[in-house]
Each structure stands twice: as C-alpha cells, then as structure tokens.
Amino acid sequence: MIRLERASLRYGDILGLSPTSFQLPESGGITGLLGPNGAGKSSLIQLLSGLLPPSGGLVSIFGESPFRNPAVLLRIGLVPEGDRFPVGLNGTGWLRMMGRLSGLSGAELDDALQRSLLAVGMETRAQLGFSSMSKGMRQRIRMAQALLHDPDLLILDEPFNGMDPEARLNLMDLMRTLAANGKRIIVSSHILGEVAQLTERILLLFRGRLLAEGSVPEIRELLDRHPVELRVASEDARQVARWAVEQGELVALRMEDGAAVLAVRNPRDFLPKLQDAIAAGQLPLNALDPLDLNLDAVFQYLTKDNA
Amino acid sequence: MPIYAPSLPPRPELSEGSHPIAVLAKFDLKRVIKRKVGFFIFGFIFLTILLIELIVLYGKYLINTSPGLGGLKEFANKIMTQGADYQAGLLDWWMLVPLWFMMAFMVGGIVSRDSLYRIRPLIYAHPVRPQDYISAKALSAFIIPMTVMLPFVLLPWGLSLAMAGKAGPIWVSAPLYLLPAAIIIGLLMAAVTLGASAMAGSPRASFGWVLGIVLGTSAIGGIFAGALQSKQWMAMSPYFLVQAWPQLIFNVGEPLLKWVPTLAGTVLHITFWTWIAVKRTKPSEAVL
Amino acid sequence: MISFESLEVRYGPTIALKGISLTLEDGIVGLLGPNGSGKSTLLKTLLGLLTPSAGGGHVLGLPLGTHEAAKLRGRIGYMPEYDALIEDTSAYEQVAFWGELSGLTPEQARDRAHEVLYFVALDEARYRPVSGYSTGMRQRVKLAQALVHSPELVFLDEPTNGLDPDGRKRMLDLVLKVHGELGTSVIMASHLLEDVERVSDQLVILDKGEVKAAGSMAGLRKMLAKRFELRFLDPLNESQEAKLAELGTVLEHRNGIYDLELAAADPVLPFRFAKGLGAVLVQLTPRHDRLDEVLIRALRGKIGEPVETH
Numbered sequence: 001m002i003r004l005e006r007a008s009l010r011y012g013d014i015l016g017l018s019p020t021s022f023q024l025p026e027s028g029g030i031t032g033l034l035g036p037n038g039a040g041k042s043s044l045i046q047l048l049s050g051l052l053p054p055s056g057g058l059v060s061i062f063g064e065s066p067f068r069n070p071a072v073l074l075r076i077g078l079v080p081e082g083d084r085f086p087v088g089l090n091g092t093g094w095l096r097m098m099g100r101l102s103g104l105s106g107a108e109l110d111d112a113l114q115r116s117l118l119a120v121g122m123e124t125r126a127q128l129g130f131s132s133m134s135k136g137m138r139q140r141i142r143m144a145q146a147l148l149h150d151p152d153l154l155i156l157d158e159p160f161n162g163m164d165p166e167a168r169l170n171l172m173d174l175m176r177t178l179a180a181n182g183k184r185i186i187v188s189s190h191i192l193g194e195v196a197q198l199t200e201r202i203l204l205l206f207r208g209r210l211l212a213e214g215s216v217p218e219i220r221e222l223l224d225r226h227p228v229e230l231r232v233a234s235e236d237a238r239q240v241a242r243w244a245v246e247q248g249e250l251v252a253l254r255m256e257d258g259a260a261v262l263a264v265r266n267p268r269d270f271l272p273k274l275q276d277a278i279a280a281g282q283l284p285l286n287a288l289d290p291l292d293l294n295l296d297a298v299f300q301y302l303t304k305d306n307a
Numbered sequence: 308m309p310i311y312a313p314s315l316p317p318r319p320e321l322s323e324g325s326h327p328i329a330v331l332a333k334f335d336l337k338r339v340i341k342r343k344v345g346f347f348i349f350g351f352i353f354l355t356i357l358l359i360e361l362i363v364l365y366g367k368y369l370i371n372t373s374p375g376l377g378g379l380k381e382f383a384n385k386i387m388t389q390g391a392d393y394q395a396g397l398l399d400w401w402m403l404v405p406l407w408f409m410m411a412f413m414v415g416g417i418v419s420r421d422s423l424y425r426i427r428p429l430i431y432a433h434p435v436r437p438q439d440y441i442s443a444k445a446l447s448a449f450i451i452p453m454t455v456m457l458p459f460v461l462l463p464w465g466l467s468l469a470m471a472g473k474a475g476p477i478w479v480s481a482p483l484y485l486l487p488a489a490i491i492i493g494l495l496m497a498a499v500t501l502g503a504s505a506m507a508g509s510p511r512a513s514f515g516w517v518l519g520i521v522l523g524t525s526a527i528g529g530i531f532a533g534a535l536q537s538k539q540w541m542a543m544s545p546y547f548l549v550q551a552w553p554q555l556i557f558n559v560g561e562p563l564l565k566w567v568p569t570l571a572g573t574v575l576h577i578t579f580w581t582w583i584a585v586k587r588t589k590p591s592e593a594v595l
Numbered sequence: 596m597i598s599f600e601s602l603e604v605r606y607g608p609t610i611a612l613k614g615i616s617l618t619l620e621d622g623i624v625g626l627l628g629p630n631g632s633g634k635s636t637l638l639k640t641l642l643g644l645l646t647p648s649a650g651g652g653h654v655l656g657l658p659l660g661t662h663e664a665a666k667l668r669g670r671i672g673y674m675p676e677y678d679a680l681i682e683d684t685s686a687y688e689q690v691a692f693w694g695e696l697s698g699l700t701p702e703q704a705r706d707r708a709h710e711v712l713y714f715v716a717l718d719e720a721r722y723r724p725v726s727g728y729s730t731g732m733r734q735r736v737k738l739a740q741a742l743v744h745s746p747e748l749v750f751l752d753e754p755t756n757g758l759d760p761d762g763r764k765r766m767l768d769l770v771l772k773v774h775g776e777l778g779t780s781v782i783m784a785s786h787l788l789e790d791v792e793r794v795s796d797q798l799v800i801l802d803k804g805e806v807k808a809a810g811s812m813a814g815l816r817k818m819l820a821k822r823f824e825l826r827f828l829d830p831l832n833e834s835q836e837a838k839l840a841e842l843g844t845v846l847e848h849r850n851g852i853y854d855l856e857l858a859a860a861d862p863v864l865p866f867r868f869a870k871g872l873g874a875v876l877v878q879l880t881p882r883h884d885r886l887d888e889v890l891i892r893a894l895r896g897k898i899g900e901p902v903e904t905h
Contacts, residue, residue: 279866318745
C-alpha cells in the first residue's frame with residue numbers, strides 16, 4: 001500500500017508539494033503521474049522513493065516511511081530522469097556495481113543480473129559500453145538496474161524522453177508485462193498520449209497540488225460542469241441532429257462534414273436513448289466518438305479550471 | 308468595413324538584401340559594441356592613452372616654438388627622440404599591449420560564441436558559404452583593432468598640422484607610413500584572435516587562448532633567442548612582430564627585428580591561424 | 596515539392612542514404628526514424644550542404660547536387676532540434692538577423708521579424724534576451740527564425756521536444772497554421788507518433804538510410820474492414836465480457852477499449868448487442884491502422900501485412 005497523508009515538501013521557502021493525501025493499492029498496475037512543468041512531479045517522486053523526508057505529514061510505503069529505511073527502499077526501484085551514464089563502464093559492470101550496493105553478491109547477484117536483463121530484453125547486449133549504446137538501450141539498462149533487487153514498486157521519471165518510437169513502444173510493452181506480473185509502477189510523463197496508452201489510472205499534479213487521482217472515466221464524470229461532446233458520424237447527420245434536439249437533452253449542437261457533434265450534460269440519460277434509436281434502425285450511424293472523454297480533455301479541464 | 312485577419316504579407320524578394328558577409332559582420336560588430344564592460348574598459352584605456360599622447364604632442368610643440376624655452380628645448384631634444392623613432396612610437400607597445408587585451412576580451416568570442424550557442428549549423432543552413440562565414444569573422448576581427456588604431460594615427464597628425472603646420476613635431480607624411488603598419492598589425496591580430504577563437508569553446512576560453520598564444524610564443528621565442536644568441540628568434544611571437552612593423556616601415560635606426568624574420572613570422576602566423584579557423588568552422592564539423 | 600531518384604549520399608566510406616527514391620507533395624510531412632536513420636543526412640542534402648554521390652533529385656524545382664542547390668537555402672527554413680539561440684540577444688534582434696542572412700533587406704527583416712513573432716505569439720518578451728525564456732518560448736523563437744524569410748519549405752526537427760501538454764498543443768497548432776495560413780510546406784521530424792499523427796498528411800519512415808515507407812497518411816493507415824473499437828459507459832463485468840465473443844473476435848482489450856473484428860461491417864450490430872447485454876456503448880470507431888502499427892511494420896520490412904499487437 002502506498003499512502004500519503006498530508007505529506008508536503010518544501011525546499012527552504014520554495015514549495016515543492018502542498019500537503020497531499022492519496023492511496024494507491026499494492027497490487028500490480030500502472031499509475032501515470034501527470035502535470036505541466038513545475039507541477040510538483042519531481043517532489044512527489046522524491047518523497048515516494050525516500051530520497052527526502054516530507055516537510056510535514058506522512059509518507060508510508062508498505063506500511064513504513066521510506067526515508068532512510070532500507071527495509072522499504074529494498075522494495076522500491078527508481079529510474080531517475082535524464083540520460084546520464086558512467087563513462088567508460090559497460091552495462092554489466094555498472095549493474096554489478098549497483099547490485100553490490102543493494103547487498104547482492106555471488107550467485108545471487110548473477111541470478112539477479114540475468115533475470116533483470118532478461119526482463120528488459122538486453123541479455124545479449126549488456127556487455128556494450130554505455131557510450132556505444134542507443135538512448136533506448138541505456139534506458140533499458142537503467143530499468144534493469146531498478147529491477148535488480150526485484151522491487152514491488154517501480155518509479156520511473158520521464159522514461160520516454162528522447163527515445164525513438166520503436167524504443168518507446170518496446171518500453172511500454174515491458175512496463176505492461178511487469179505490471180501484469182504484480183509490480184506497481186508509477187510513471188511520470190508530460191506526453192499525455194503515452195500515459196493514455198499505458199494506463200487509465202492517473203495522479204494529476206498542478207502548481208504543487210494534487211488535483212485528481214483515479215481512473216480517467218471516473219475523474220471525467222466528476223467534471224460535470226463540462227458537457228460531454230459526442231461526435232456522431234452518419235450519412236444523414238441532419239436527421240441525427242433533429243432527433244437529438246427532439247430529445248431535449250442537448251446543451252449545444254455543431255454540424256461537421258458528415259457528422260453531428262452533440263454536447264450533452266447527462267450522457268447517462270442520453271446514451272441509452274441513442275443506443276435504442278440506433279438499434280431500432282431509426283438513425284443511420286457510421287461511428288460514435290466521444291470527443292472529450294479522454295485523458296487529454298480531463299487534463300485540459302482540470303488545469304484550466306484551477307488556473 | 309472589413310475585418311482584417313492577422314496574417315503575414317506576401318513573400319518578399321530575397322535577392323535585395325545585403326551580402327551574407329556584410330550581414331554577419333554587422334551583427335558581430337553590434338554584439339561586440341553592446342558588451343558594456345568591454346566597451347568601458349576599452350574606452351577608458353583609449354582616452355587615457357590619447358590624453359597622454361596629446362600632452363606629449365603639445366609639450367613638444369611648445370618646446371619647439373617658444374623662444375623662452377630655449378634651454379629646455381636642447382635638453383628635451385636630448386631625452387625625447389625625434390624623427391623616425393618618434394613617429395614609429397605612435398604605434399608602440401603602450402598601445403599594442405592594451406590592444407592585445409582588447410582583442411582577447413572583446414573579439415575573442417567572435418567564433419567561439421557561435422560554438423557555445425551552437426548556431427553555426429543554423430548559419431550554414433542559410434545562404435552562407437564557409438568562405439563567407441570566415442571572411443565575415445575576419446572582417447570584424449580586423450575592423451575592431453583598426454578603429455582603435457586609426458585615431459592614434461590620424462589625430463596626432465591632424466593636430467600637429469593644425470597647431471604647427473609643416474614644422475610640427477609629426478611628419479606631414481606620417482600616415483603614409485603609419486597606415487600600412489596599422490593594417491599589417493590589424494591583420495596579424497585578427498588572424499591570431501580568429502584562430503584562438505576557433506579553437507576555444509566559449510568566449511571566456513578564447514580570452515585565455517589569445518593571451519596564451521601571445522605569451523606562449525613570446526616565451527618560446529625568448530628561449531630560442533637566448534639559446535641561439537640571436538634576438539631575431541623573437542619573430543616567433545606576434546607580440547614582437549606587431550611592435551617591429553612600425554619601426555621597420557619608418558626605418559628607425561635599430562629596429563626590434565629585421566625585415567626577413569618579421570615578414571616570415573607575420574606571413575606564417577596569418578596563414579597558420581587562418582587555416583586553423585577555416586578548418587574548425589567547416590560545415591561538415593557542424594552537426595545538424 | 597520533393598522528388599528523389601535513387602539518391603545516394605556518402606560520408607567517406609559509409610553510405611548514409613542508400614539510393615532512396617521518394618516523391619512528396621506540398622503539405623505537412625511527418626518524418627519518422629530512429630536516431631542515426633539518416634534524417635540529418637537527408638536534411639543536409641536538402642540544404643545543399645552535402646552532394647549526392649549517385650542519383651539525384653529536385654527540391655522546390657531546383658536540382659540537387661549542382662551549384663543551384665545552394666540557392667535552396669534561401670527558400671528553406673530550418674528549426675534545429677537543439678537550442679540554437681543567440682542567448683545574449685533578444686528574440687526580435689536575432690530573428691531579424693536570420694531574416695537578413697536569408698537575403699531580406701534590413702527594413703524587410705525588421706518588419707517581418709515583428710510579424711513572425713506575433714505569429715508565434717511572443718509579445719513583449721521579444722525585446723528581452725532569450726536566455727531568460729521558458730522552453731516553450733524558446734521553441735517558438737526557433738520556429739519564428741525558420742519562418743522569417745517566408746520560406747516555401749520548413750524543416751522542423753523535434754519541435755515539441757521538452758514541452759508540457761499545453762506547450763505541445765500550441766506548437767502543433769502553430770505547425771498546422773504554418774501550412775494552413777502561410778502556405779509553407781513542412782517536414783517535421785519527431786519521435787512522438789501522436790504529434791506526427793495530429794499534423795501530417797504525408798509520412799516518411801526512414802531507417803538505416805533507407806525509406807521503409809512513404810506516402811499519404813490516409814494511404815498508409817488503411818481502414819480495416821469489420822474492425823471496430825468499442826467502449827462502454829461502465830466497465831463490463833466478467834460474464835458480459837465473456838459474451839462479447841458472440842459479437843466478434845476480441846483482438847485486444849486495453850484500458851477499457853475493445854478492439855473487435857465483427858462478422859459483418861455493420862455499425863448497428865454492436866448497438867443491438869450492447870442493448871441485449873444491458874450495457875451502453877459510448878464509443879464505436881471503425882478501426883484503421885494505428886501509426887505505431889504502421890511504423891513497426893515498416894521497420895520490420897513487412898509493408899502490407901497486418902501486424903498483431905498482442
């Protein structure tokens with residue numbers, strides 16, 4: 001269980017994170033950590049990974065405070081931001097060094113090395129020097145380092161930065177596999193699309209405050225000031241529009257080329273009616289797309305409403 | 308009543324602008340002038356030297372013309388050299404040393420600032436050829452020392468003419484000797500600074516490079532001169548080369564260096580440092 | 596806009612572009628390719644900085660590999676990936692400088708510098724040195740610099756690098772405006788498939804010096820018959836999920852979205868089915884190839900074959 005209770009972080013007089021409370025389950029899964037630059041993502045990561053103690057409140061991971069607590073830290077794997085690497089070392093050499101630092105040695109270390117390199121798909125290429133690796137390969141080695149001591153919680157800070165698309169897709173697959181195998185992963189990114197591809201569960205920070213925690217559809221449903229826009233593509237968009245107006249639920253209506261965009265306040269009332277009408281063959285329809293039931297819209301609404 | 312959409316005007320003709328050399332040089336000179344600290348130091352040294360120069364000039368004029376100072380005149384003529392020595396002295400170490408510092412401080416960044424900000428690839432993505440780039444840089448590096456030296460060449464000369472006419476302490480024909488000397492000095496300083504700037508990664512580093520080259524070659528030249536018992540080895544150093552040129556051109560009695568080593572040293576330095584600068588600023592070095 | 600015929604470019608012994616043939620129309624071209632795939636060689640060749648060792652081509656009507664290629668540089672704008680900014684100089688001054696360097700007169704350059712800075716929405720800050728700018732502002736100065744001489748083609752290298760969601764949205768909107776309002780064609784290199792998907796109408800995938808795929812976005816991302824993406828208002832329970840098989844084959848289920856292959860390409864079927872299931876459909880999208888599928892297929896050299904994403 002990951003639990004924050006009014007945990008805050010200040011650097012001298014500078015606010016990193018306002019008092020924040022939330023809980024994440026211990027079971028496997030991915031949580032996206034989102035927010036514009038300077039929102040407090042790094043502060044939260046520093047608290048969660050036990051690099052700094054909270055200025056106030058409580059951080060509890062697996063039931064204990066992570067700061068200077070080896071018992072907890074051994075169950076956390078952190079992949080920090082950036083592409084720094086030790087010059088002149090090769091992947092295996094560095095991993096061995098890091099493994100020894102986490103108290104592994106001998107056969108145990110060899111096993112851990114093999115297991116984590118296998119997990120990141122680098123078992124044959126880890127002998128390469130860091131400088132001759134691609135950015136994607138280095139990121140995998142850093143992932144392998146975080147996996148060495150088989151942690152239950154993995155924290156990744158902007159892992160996709162500067163990676164090319166293929167490397168990104170491979171890393172996402174790796175994260176999905178790890179999550180399916182019971183690891184809890186917290187990943188920060190400012191590319192919303194990447195997070196949306198990975199997970200529905202997000203933590204959204206803005207100006208040092210936690211704005212929302214939960215699954216995207218749930219959060220969207222709480223944002224009921226913003227009507228839901230449904231784009232109905234149809235051969236006869238006018239007929240769709242006319243029908244929608246008759247239902248008396250529309251907040252706004254916009255016609256596009258071959259589609260009607262219906263803004264409704266209560267999708268829970270409106271959508272079943274629409275479904276019935278289509279199923280009964282009363283309305284011609286090619287596609288139904290909700291325009292703002294996605295992470296992008298949730299992010300926009302939350303940050304704009306709180307700006 | 309129309310509503311005007313904000314939009315860009317039609318595509319302009321691109322052939323009417325100035326040559327890239329002119330554009331680059333103009334921008335660099337503007338940037339050099341805007342560096343306030345450098346400009347202040349430069350202005351202070353410049354004015355001090357000019358003031359001393361004018362006091363000496365006026366003193367000489369008084370001594371030469373005022374009958375009441377007859378005794379003083381004889382004495383003064385003994386301690387103050389006249390003729391070629393004095394004329395060549397208008398471009399002597401007391402102004403060349405500050406000039407080296409000024410080159411290192413203000414012009415040193417001319418190429419290295421582009422390296423620091425990584426804008427050279429972008430320059431080459433414009434209609435600029437490598438020879439344009441290096442010519443523009445060389446032009447700026449040459450113009451700056453020239454603008455400093457020109458007043459020292461022309462002002463004392465003009466004042467001397469105005470005060471004393473042909474009888475003045477400065478020859479009427481002095482600029483004919485001083486200008487070529489100043490141009491050679493300017494070229495040599497520009498080449499050394501350009502080379503140093505191309506080697507360095509930042510303006511600060513180029514300051515070190517310029518002074519390092521000047522002092523380093525002087526030290527090596529000094530060792531050779533001592534070991535081989537010949538002062539002419541000092542021609543390895545641009546510091547002595549720039550001092551030798553006015554003396555040679557005015558044909559003073561005992562110049563610092565002789566013609567052949569001076570000429571050889573100057574040509575070698577200018578070629579070498581220009582070559583370095585060309586090599587280090589090739590577009591292929593620029594990672595796009 | 597661009598046509599290459601078996602264009603080959605060498606760096607000493609290494610062949611950076613291996614005889615590529617390519618035709619691109621005016622518009623916005625997304626350029627995808629891993630690092631070291633030949634992107635920057637392609638750019639240098641476009642700018643006439645490298646001479647083809649074999650083959651050739653035309654860019655904006657000018658032949659490559661001749662002295663005329665240098666003329667191209669005045670007609671192409673380039674926004675580098677890294678911070679190529681003159682830090683100690685204001686945005687306005689440096690944009691005007693780049694304009695003059697492209698051949699504008701000083702007066703034109705100054706007018707246009709102001710205009711493009713308005714275009715990229717940089718207001719009073721334009722008179723301050725760029726060293727104090729935020730990442731978003733810096734990226735916009737770089738864009739303004741590439742547009743100041745009103746080029747016919749701009750090359751944008753990772754224009755959204757380091758920007759947060761808001762900054763990215765603004766930058767991508769600008770990229771769309773560059774083509775839409777200024778009529779300038781765009782080649783945008785990016786690692787972010789999302790960005791490429793949002794703005795480009797054509798796509799080039801480059802890998803190891805070869806063109807792995809090229810063409811219009813619509814042509815590369817084919818509609819997949821009978822494939823639909825379904826999403827329900829509330830997550831399905833297990834028994835409902837099990838029944839989905841009656842509607843069609845579930846190829847993928849990720850984050851509440853089911854990727855189904857139906858028995859027939861009839862969008863009404865899922866609505867009828869959902870009604871019978873006691874669920875409410877909130878999304879029904881006919882499925883086309885996703886860009887990541889196009890990319891993976893292209894990089895593995897199997898263009899035209901469907902890709903199974905687990």
